[in-house]
Amino acid sequence: MAALEIDTVSKSFGGSAVLKAVSLDVRDGEFLTLVGSSGCGKSTILRVIAGLEPQDAGAVRIGGRPVDHLRPKQRNVAMVFQSYALYPHMSVKDNIAMPLIMQRLRLAERLPLVGRLSPRRAKVMAEIDGEVGAVARQLHIEQLLARKPAQLSGGQRQRVALGRAMVRRPDVFLMDEPLSNLDAKLRVHMRTELTDLHRRLGVTFVYVTHDQVEAMTMSDRVALMDEGRIVQLGTPADLYHDPLDLRVARFIGSPGVNVLPGTVTGAGVEVGGAQLPLPVAAAEGAAVQVGLRPETLSLDPPAGRPVLKIRLSATENLGAEVFLHGRADGAGDSPIIIRAPLDAFDRARAAGRLDGTVTVAVDPARAFVFDADGRRVGRRPVEAAVVRMPVPAE
Amino acid sequence: MTAPSPALKPTAGALFKERLRLLRPDRIVGGLVAHLVLIAGALFVLLPFVWMLLTSVRKPDEVFTAGFNPIPDSFHGVENYGHALNQSPLLQFMGNGVIVCAGILVVQLLVALPAAYALAKLEFRIRPLLFVLVLLGLTVPPQVTALPLYMGLASLDLLDTYFAIMVPFFLSVFAIFLFRQFFKTFPMEIIHAARLDGFTELEILIRILVPSALPAIAAFSVFSITSHWNDLYWPLVVTTSPEHATPPLGMMIFRDQETGSNYGALMAGAAIITAPLVITFLIAQRQFVRGITMTGVK
Structure with a gap:
């Protein structure tokens, strides 16, 4: 168990910078997720931590100890890969045992025939067998130990890969999109199983995914990455309710955030005819982008709150809630989604307020205002910025 | 989300149509x-x-x-x-063939597999240059190097030995190229996993890549054994005594000395020395085809 520090790490491949002075502190025992679209550098960070790719600049410390000069196996980290990366011709048992065999047997003892001459080999192998068995029981794969990876289903391979990582009791667990090759149902199941595993092991997890749902549901903290930088680091709730950047607001949440063009006025922000009384740190008349989460738009009568007029084009009834798709009148005709609880939808329909257009009430306190570059301006609780924002270096 | 679709079994009608189409x-x-x-x-x-x-x-x-x-x-x-069997030391020629072919193949594999791994999976600056040199090596015909090799062997007093017959073929550029192409298709993630688990690079090669490359190794072995079993040119250059003669050279000596124009016996000898190759190929056939088509690993 150990904390992990990544200190202004940069890395480029053939002239294109993949990591630009990334800094990140992962606390001991924390489940931290790196999320971002493909090519944002999140997998590269994992490989730098593991020592599989040397960084061009910066340092990595595990448990306060610099590891930059150490080879991958000496860093005591374990990694689960997207393709599981099981050794194809070895049995499940050998796959799981390999890290221990490599750790505990000397080079000569690992040789095919000569190795058997060593008196301590049999004892070590018996110990390893016991530990492999224990891990297999924990993951419920005891009955698969004799099989080859090709004879396993995706979920089973996933467990074997986890077992191979667990057996060596690493300080840090690195996971590179471990669930993306599973079918949807199994993925949901493995999410809870992984968080469960994290709780039981109490080890530091660094988890990479492009799926914001995984990031939101599993992590203690999430770091959203884009173009080789960490855009925001915070709890899942921070990223959802208090995004510091338009990219964060857009990436997190499903259905995605509504973004409408607005203008800064003396009293706040004007968007689609609605006046949002928000203190905005921008010059009057400046163009801004206003982010409104679909569930913050209310179908109930406005009761004095600012309103938007929306032309409806489609409704999706999901049972417990309803998604209404439309376009915002007067706000650049931007597409907009309203997420309403079923009872609110029923009330509005009964009151005849859904006749092709609908008037929705906006909660100014839950609106995000971004400047033209996508940076958050306006109401933003300063104490929420728990991020150690990296100094951008060009 | 979606239930797995039931296996698509053709109905009897569809099968009948398919046969009609044929x-x-x-x-x-x-x-x-x-x-x-x-x-x-x-x-x-x-x-x-x-x-x-x-x-x-x-x-x-x-x-x-x-x-x-x-x-x-x-x-x-x-x-x-x-x-054929009595009048000439055919079995000795074939024994020589086995020694020469096995020696060549073993050294070729010992050299080519690590070289191919380095060229396919290790990062170092002069790798592209080395690979170009390997490709250039493919274009040099063996006759070009024959004279310098002969003179070198002669000055070392090594002519008319097994070593002299084998030495020009120890480094097979073709093998390096073939295995490099095969290793290229091997998933990098497995190699990364192995490095994290503490494998040395040589162990990665021996324990992980070689078992996966067995079809390619079998294919190459067939090529190598066939061409050196049948090779007449180089043994003729460096060997003079029947003690070290490989099968084709032995046949030649045999024809000159004993049989003259006894073509029946000559053909019997030829049949005997071809048989091991045919048998080897039949045994390795499946691996051979798989190795050449290079489906890679899943």
Whole structure:
């Protein structure tokens, strides 16, 4: 168990910078997720931590100890890969045992025939067998130990890969999109199983995914990455309710955030005819982008709150809630989604307020205002910025 | 989310339609033409071989007089094969062939597998340059280096040894290229996992890549064994004594010394020395085809 520090790490491949002075502190025992679209550098960070790719600049410390000069196996980290990366011709048992065999047997003892001459080999192998068995029981794969990876289903391979990582009791667990090759149902199941595993092991997890749902549901903290930088680091709730950047607001949440063009006025922000009384740190008349989460738009009568007029084009009834798709009148005709609880939808329909257009009430306190570059301006609780924002270096 | 679709089993009707489709006249003609071409090709390739087998059981006087009658009038095989085996040290030639081919193959694999791994999976600055050199090596015919090699061996007093027959072939550029292409397709993630688990680079090669590359290794082995078993040129250059003669060279010595124009016995000898190759290929056939088509690992 150990904390992990990544200190202004940069890395480029053939002239294109993949990591630009990334800094990140992962606390001991924390489940931290790196999320971002493909090519944002999140997998590269994992490989730098593991020592599989040397960084061009910066340092990595595990448990306060610099590891930059150490080879991958000496860093005591374990990694689960997207393709599981099981050794194809070895049995499940050998796959799981390999890290221990490599750790505990000397080079000569690992040789095919000569190795058997060593008196301590049999004892070590018996110990390893016991530990492999224990891990297999924990993951419920005891009955698969004799099989080859090709004879396993995706979920089973996933467990074997986890077992191979667990057996060596690493300080840090690195996971590179471990669930993306599973079918949807199994993925949901493995999410809870992984968080469960994290709780039981109490080890530091660094988890990479492009799926914001995984990031939101599993992590203690999430770091959203884009173009080789960490855009925001915070709890899942921070990223959802208090995004510091338009990219964060857009990436997190499903259905995605509504973004409408607005203008800064003396009293706040004007968007689609609605006046949002928000203190905005921008010059009057400046163009801004206003982010409104679909569930913050209310179908109930406005009761004095600012309103938007929306032309409806489609409704999706999901049972417990309803998604209404439309376009915002007067706000650049931007597409907009309203997420309403079923009872609110029923009330509005009964009151005849859904006749092709609908008037929705906006909660100014839950609106995000971004400047033209996508940076958050306006109401933003300063104490929420728990991020150690990296100094951008060009 | 979606339930797995049931296995698509063709119905009886669909199967019948499929058979009907195969029976359409244009299909039949097309199939016939294709098979005729294949049969003609096979005959063309196999005929000398068949003729060798037939000649090896003919009487000496029948070899030339029989015209193209494929069936021998009388079976003279025992005499011919007996003559071939008794009058010449055929078994010794074949033993030499085994020693030479095995020696060459072992060293080729020992050199080519690590080299191919480095060229395919390790990062170092001069890798592209080295790979270009390997490709250039493919273009150098063996005759070009024959004279310097001969002189070198002569000055070291190594002529007429097994080593002299084997040494030019120890470094197989073709093997390096073949294995490099195969290793390229091997998933990097598995190699990364192995490095994290504490494998040394050599262990990654031996424990992980080589078992996956067995089809490619089998394919290359067939190429290597065939070409060096059948090679006449280089053994003829560096070997003078029958003690080290490989099968084709032995056949040549055998023809000169003993049999003169006893073609029946000569063909019997040829049949005997070809047999191991045919048997090897039949055993390794499946691996060989798999290795050449290089489906890679899943």
